[in-house]
Amino acid sequence: MVRMKKHASRLILVSILVIMAAAWAPTVSIAEPVRIAQIQAAKVFHGVGKVTGVDAQAGLVTIDHEAIAGLMDAMEMQYEAKPAKMLEGLQKGDSVSFDVDGKTLALLGIRKK
Numbered sequence: 001m002v003r004m005k006k007h008a009s010r011l012i013l014v015s016i017l018v019i020m021a022a023a024w025a026p027t028v029s030i031a032e033p034v035r036i037a038q039i040q041a042a043k044v045f046h047g048v049g050k051v052t053g054v055d056a057q058a059g060l061v062t063i064d065h066e067a068i069a070g071l072m073d074a075m076e077m078q079y080e081a082k083p084a085k086m087l088e089g090l091q092k093g094d095s096v097s098f099d100v101d102g103k104t105l106a107l108l109g110i111r112k113k
């Protein structure tokens with residue numbers, strides 16, 4: 001009787017571990033390669049936001065932007081425009097869509113919406 005009980009509880013423990021592993025495994029074995037593939041394949045990311053500051057001469061623009069899928073959350077941050085010339089005519093308050101290099105985070109393009 002005691003041996004049977006022990007065996008049964010061990011079986012339950014193993015079952016729980018198997019279920020936990022099954023629930024946990026896909027997030028590691030599937031999601032991870034997909035994330036890496038996205039970083040390698042899509043080097044340019046697209047964002048939308050509002051210009052909160054521009055220094056066209058320095059090639060710097062600050063954008064209060066929405067989340068950029070696969071790259072970063074919504075935030076206000078400064079980007080370095082490459083080339084700086086693309087910032088000419090841009091003003092604080094402009095609603096924009098823009099392109100960001102996923103590796104260097106350089107601003108590759110920006111358009112008024």
Ligand SMILES: [Cu+2]
Pocket residue numbers: 065072073074075076077
């Ligand atoms: Cu950002």
